[in-house]
Amino acid sequence: MSTPDHTSALRGAGLRVTAPRLATLAVVEAHPHSDAEAIAQKVREDLGTVSRQAVYDVLNALCDAELLRRVSVGGRSMQYEIHRHDNHHHLVCRSCGRLEDVPCAIGASPCLIPHDDHGFEIEVADVVYRGVCSACREASAAADGLAPHAAAPVPAGSVGTTAPAGTLPAHRAPQTP
Template sequence: MSKVGRRLRFVLSDPTASLRTHGLQVTAQRLAVLRAVDSCPHITANGVAEAVRHEIGTISRQSVYDTLAVLVDNGMIRRIQPAGSATRYEGRVGDNHHHLVCRSCDRVVDVDCAVGEAPCLTPDDEHGFALDEAEVVYWGLCGDCRHVAS
């Protein structure tokens, strides 16, 4: 198993240990947010808030946003922001993958990079930057929406 695969399983299988490894205090809110992101890849902040409220009861929208920001800043989850679509969160971090987004229903699906290591694309002129990531979003209609449209 790759290093990335081990890291993903570690975060998702033992969120308490992962929070501690990242130097973060273990709280019910952080654990619930991690479980929400794990249970529904590409979940919106509103979706996280609903899942967390269902699990632990009352939590403010601001607490959800703050918790998501801390987890993103510490590399435990990833924030994706497809143009014209709600910001989404996922637990798949540390690898080189991209996303497919349905123009009709906003479904988001992971797709592995066909080119290789990150960054999988490099510009002609890097302008002195040390590149570490290239973000690619593919747009189209998912199979369900294609059938409805035809």
């Protein structure tokens, strides 16, 4: 999205076009999944005199207008991305914190449909896949003196681990002690 696109998006959302709003959209476009502090720092570098609070206010306004989307992956500060009104999930590395978008699987997704919605009108289901990225696996293997492919295999579905590439962990019933 370019500056003219940002301008029309702001106007389309009924928001005034301001330098802090344009700069914030540009920063999030260039650096998706950044936290508010990193965005504020970059906006201040780009514009000079703008307060951290002003950038936080802009982030909230842009999220309320659905131009930005908050991404929460638990245990980390809120991160932001351009709200594309698509349906995608996220991959997060447990080692370095890298966060990546991943398209949803096509077809029926029974795990995204609750058995009992308790009267809620479901608006969105967020999925976060946690694991270890290839760079961290390679660094770990190198530190252990192993070739990256020689790292010990991890059983699919193990809690707190990753499944082999291209597979999803198997759902297992809880084990009784």
